[in-house]
Amino acid sequence: MAKESKLTSTALATDDETSHLYRILTRANQIASNTELDDLLDQMLDLIIEVCGGNAGTLYLLDAERDELEFKVIRGPNSDQSLIGKRIKTDLGIVGATMKQTQPLVIENLPDDPRWQKIANSSKDLRNVISTPLYLRGGPIGVVQVFNYSHTPLHIVQMLSARMASEIEKAVLLEASQGRNARLEALIDIIGIIGSNLDRDRVLQLIVRYARDLLHAEHASLFLIDEERDDIVLHVSSSETKVPELRVPRGKGIIGHAIESGDILFVPNVHEDERHFAQAEPITGIATTSLIAVPLVTRTVQLGQGLGASHTKIIGGIEAINRKDGTFTREDAELLLTLATQAATVLQIAKLYEEANELFLDTIQAMAASIDAKDPYTNGHSRRVSEFSVAIGRQMNLPPEELHQLRIGALLHDIGKIGIPDHILGKPGRLTEEESNKMKEHPTIGADIMKNVRLLREELPALAEHHEHIDGTGYPNGLRGEQISLFGRIVAAADVFDALTSDRPYRRALDVEEVLHRMQRECGAHFDEACVRALIQAYLAGEIKTQMDRQTPK
Amino acid sequence: MAKESKLTSTALATDDETSHLYRILTRANQIASNTELDDLLDQMLDLIIEVCGGNAGTLYLLDAERDELEFKVIRGPNSDQSLIGKRIKTDLGIVGATMKQTQPLVIENLPDDPRWQKIANSSKDLRNVISTPLYLRGGPIGVVQVFNYSHTPLHIVQMLSARMASEIEKAVLLEASQGRNARLEALIDIIGIIGSNLDRDRVLQLIVRYARDLLHAEHASLFLIDEERDDIVLHVSSSETKVPELRVPRGKGIIGHAIESGDILFVPNVHEDERHFAQAEPITGIATTSLIAVPLVTRTVQLGQGLGASHTKIIGGIEAINRKDGTFTREDAELLLTLATQAATVLQIAKLYEEANELFLDTIQAMAASIDAKDPYTNGHSRRVSEFSVAIGRQMNLPPEELHQLRIGALLHDIGKIGIPDHILGKPGRLTEEESNKMKEHPTIGADIMKNVRLLREELPALAEHHEHIDGTGYPNGLRGEQISLFGRIVAAADVFDALTSDRPYRRALDVEEVLHRMQRECGAHFDEACVRALIQAYLAGEIKTQMDRQTPK
Known part of the structure; x- marks a missing residue:
């Protein structure tokens, strides 16, 4: 059978001094298990002060890039915590002298030392100092000082300083790495939000x-x-x-x-x-x-x-x-x-996409305008109907993508007039019944022209149904009520509104309020009431600019 | 004046045992300044083996998630390095027993211990062991073992083990953090490349x-x-x-x-x-x-x-x-x-953008088709001219964005026919001079319709110049040579090629090779030679599908 040794912590010590040293090293190990740099510095400094029987201490760390030492920790009665973060050049005072050596610098009579700079009010109470460089692989990374020491266990101070230097390096590395991690993670989150x-x-x-x-x-x-x-x-x-x-x-x-x-x-x-x-x-x-x-x-x-x-x-x-x-x-x-x-x-x-949309809208608008131009009295009609339709749709709280579709559909609503002979389109007087029947084909022709455009499906009803009436008396299909799509009902109201508020060969433009009253009376017969109400709201909100408004100089 | 104490490392020691301890601690500090985990583990184990006068050792680390210990380091004569990375359950053998206590476990006669598992060939040479838990804040994180020890300085072993545990924790944290950094940085680089x-x-x-x-x-x-x-x-x-x-x-x-x-x-x-x-x-x-x-x-x-x-x-x-x-x-x-x-x-x-482009191309194609349809004999003409133009442009190595513009310009080349009266467009016989002059306005009308579309500027020459001849005898402006834009010259060739290879009221479609020969003879007069050459190359490459090809079932 194997013999096992069980030993307690005290039994480990062989004499008083070694036992004292073990206790200190155990404390140092406990402190070192702290990975927060600030806590580590505080507690290590406290331990060194205690070991020397001092009552105050400071800790400086080197900023090698700027060749400066930064105040990191101050302990002691009446210590001036506002010094923390202050910097001094590495060649000044006792701290500077300490940086030049590898061993502790002990000054028994501090007030008499010409290098001593009383930088704080509490400095006057400091009698002596053990000032030790924090030495790491060939160079100092800071200075630790114990004031008002009662004994000078320099071997322990040096051991603890070496330990402290090593722990500081690791904590700084870890803190930098973790800080960088946090920023990179934030950046990736941000990119995710941006991308979506x-x-x-x-x-x-x-x-x-x-x-x-x-x-x-x-x-x-x-x-x-x-x-x-x-x-x-x-x-x-x-x-x-x-x-x-x-x-x-x-x-x-x-x-x-x-x-x-x-x-x-x-x-x-x-x-x-x-x-x-x-x-x-x-x-x-x-x-x-x-x-x-x-x-x-x-x-x-x-x-x-x-x-x-x-x-x-x-x-x-x-x-x-x-x-x-x-x-x-x-x-x-x-x-x-x-x-x-x-x-x-x-x-x-966004530029590519906006340009693609601008190109599309401008092009179909130019084409619609050229078709409007075949009848000189409908100049600009398609564009106005498109704007009025969007204004109505906006009052009806349609979502952005539907407003976009409505704009396109309304712009194209008369595109079927391409298929109507010029002599009918351009005829100044009243049309014969035969001519009128031909004219009434334009919604169907328009829908036929565009029916194979896969991505215009939502817009097609604006072309096909803008002459349907809510009571079923319109053309081409005599649809009624909700059989007529929302786009069809909106464009119907916008279309008639523009026709009545524009000059025509056989009459002058009508007054806007008169037109709106007339359209209100036609709600449920010709027009959808909700669309006319939205048109009136848009007009009252100043969003409707008729042909007359556009001609009159401001 | 202040008195300074300068002390050498040896002068720090007060007696033999403390001096020995300081030397070990200095070594430990040096080893700990290593932030690479693997080096740290190797050197720490070596130090512990040396302190005990042993000749072999092992180090295991805990994988808490899987409740297993992983072999990390093996030192000693004939040590079997293939064991590294192997895992054992935490409750097995001497290692398992060690995990259950906070102090070193000393076994003087290893071969007789029932818990001893000879896992490697070299195990037979192992006589005794000091097996110590690596203890960190309330729990073991691993086990370090020294074999064939000659003395048992348990206090030092325990001190070094505590130090080792703390260093391992820091090195693991740092390694994890730096590894994560590297991946996050790679990810951000990748996102940058993707975004561009x-x-x-x-x-x-x-x-x-x-x-x-x-x-x-x-x-x-x-x-x-x-x-x-x-x-x-x-x-x-x-x-x-x-x-x-x-x-x-x-x-x-x-x-x-x-x-x-x-x-x-x-x-x-x-x-x-x-x-x-x-x-x-x-x-x-x-x-x-x-x-x-x-x-x-x-x-x-x-x-x-x-x-x-x-x-x-x-x-x-x-x-x-x-x-x-x-x-x-x-x-x-x-x-x-x-x-x-x-x-x-x-x-x-990409979907949004492709849809915006598809919508645009399909819509202008539908409109161009509806204008072609006013003359039943030009059915599908605009679409074919667009395809032929792109085929020519591709042979001329135009960049993708110019091919895209060419496709659009060619599709719109006859759009000005909106402004030509139906009786001229649809006339089956020969046009009078007056009618012909009217007809010749279509390039100008087309360019006028589209001239306000900012983003169609590059495409406009395809509309305005597709009836110009290279020798200056074309219309509307009698431009010659390079005065005619490349798009104008390409569409001119594609336009005539489609007209001649399609059926017309007054003649049947001509044979493709005959048409190409005829066009070749017209190079320098009607056509740009480079465009005709590119057309022939495209034809030979099988990229040209005439009206006849489209009608004939395969």
Whole structure:
């Protein structure tokens, strides 16, 4: 059988000094199990003070980039906590002297030391110090000091300092890594939100606000190049309140330089930078200090099979202003650039898509106008009917996609007149019955022309049913009530309203209020009451501009 | 003046035992400054073996989730390194017994201990063991063992074990955090690349390949719901080679369940899961073991001012197959879901954009057809001229965006005939001079109708110049040579080619080769030589389908 040794913690010690050392090391291990840097520093300093029988202590950490030591912890009676975060150059005072050696520096009479700087009120109570460098692989990373010590166990102090240096390094690494993780995760969340909402201006607004928050900045703004005016214009700001128009000449300001050069620009203090465009400050009301600016670059965007290809181009820039803590870092630049890429993509896609829609609407409008033009008295009719229909639909709270369909359907409502002979369309007087019957074919012809356009299915009733009456007396199919589609009923009201409020060869335009009264009387017979009510609401809201309104100079 | 104490490392020690302890602690501090977990474990174990005067050792770490200990390090003569990575249950053997206590377990005669399991050939040389739990805040996280010890400095072993536990925890945390950083950074890079290239199928291909690589999977695939056939179809695979068509019934397979439920599904072994769709394996040739599947969800996508809004919908799913190391994790699921969101956005945007283009092309084609229809003998003319023009442009290597413009311009080339009276358009015989002059206005009328459509500017020459001749004898403006735009020259060739190869009231369609010969003779007079050459090349490549070809059943 095996013999087992069970030992208690005290039994481990072989003599008093070793036992004391083990107790301290056990405490150090417990403290080190803390991964929060601030707690770790506090408790380690307390332990060192206790070991030396002191009553105060300080801890400084090195900022190697700026060659400065930063106050991290102060312990002791009446300690001035406002010193925390303050910085001193690494070659000054006792701290500076400590950085130059690898072993503890013991000063028995502090007030007499010429290097001693009384930086706080409580400094006057400090009599002596053990000042030890925190040494890590060939270089100091900070200084730990114990004041008013009663004994100098330098071997333990040095051991604990070495341990502290190692723990600090790990905690700093972990904190940096976890902080970076949190920012990257936030960025990915943001990208997810951006990707799922492509309402352009809303997305750009989100992007600048996320940029502001993620970079700990006070403001962020997105500028676009205005090709026509050849300048740079503030397009979206992170501000919750309305921002006045801001235009910057090409190549002016930090943002102008970033846009012109395509570079990422960091400026710790704009007032020391001659590129700063100071004229912007009174307009925005923002007192700028630090600033980071990145260009907005669109790369190749290709949608579908080679449609709408485009190439690399700087279209604007994003800037973040006034970092709340410290100065902007290379990591901030990376994050801002990632957000800028997202913004550029959103802008590019929205532009392609809006252009595709603009092209479509303008083209069918031009065609509808050319068909209207065959009868000189219906000049601009299709366009007005489209606008009136949308105004009615809006009053009826149709969702955006249905309003879009309604706009298209109404624009095309008379397209079937392509198939009506010119002599009937252009005839100034009254039509014969035969001519009138031919004319009444235009809704059917229009629907026939467009029936094979798969994506116009929703719009077709506007073409086919705009001459149906609610009581079933209309044409071509004598539909009644809800047999007539909503689009058909809306366009019917808009169509008649425009006809009656426009000049005709055989009569002048009628007065709008008279027309609306007449149409109200025809509700349930010719018109759908809800549509006429919505038309009246739209008229009262100032959204209806008749042919006469358009002709009369303001 | 202050008195300074300078002390060397050896001077710190007060007696032999403490001096020995300091040397060990200094070594431990040096080892701990290593942030690479594997190096740290190796060197710490070596130090403990040395302290005990042993010649072999092992280190196990706990996998709390699976309640197993994993072999991490083995040191010693003839040690069997293949044991590394092997796992044992936490309640077995001496290691299991060690996990149950907080202090070292010393076994002086190992071969006689009933708990001892000789798992390797070299085990026979092991005489005794100090087996110590690695204890961290209330629980063991592993076991360290020293074999063939010559003395038992348990206090030091325990101290070093405590230190080791703390260092292991920090190194594991840091490694996990840095590993996560690397994946998140890769993900952000990927999103940037995706965002800058919206050629749909190329992007989806990228997404599944990145999914595969980022998840350390052997394969990844994207499935889409096919609404028409009411099943799920493999749309893109990460495979570099062509994958056969794969269709899965709705709700079948792991992927089908993920799509139907909207859940993320982890399956460590599909053959133990009744949802597995085994029929897929012979088709794909992939022997699936582990699998993770996430749904592809499109959220609200709004482009422009409320155009093309849509709502939350599951449109498919992505799966990753066979993780190369271990099983898929929650973090894998997060990454896959982020990529799936990107894929869904790309699909949604591409769909909106393609639909906008389809709507436009189909609508203007329907209108052009209705104008062609006014002259029954030009039935389908505009569409054919558009196709021939694109075929010519393709032979001339025009870039995709210009081919797109050419398609539109050619489709609209005769749109000005809206303004030509029906009796002229539909006249079966020869036109009078007056009628002919009227007819010759159609290019100008067409350009006038469309001149205000901002985004059709590139296309306008196809309308205005398709009756100009290269020698200046055409109409309306008698342009010559390169004064005529490329689109004008291309459409001129396509227009005449279609007219001559179609039946007309006064003659039958001419033979294609005869027409091409005739056009070749007219190069430099009527036609641009390069356009006719490209037309002939397109014809020889089988890309030209005349009116006759379309009428004749195959």
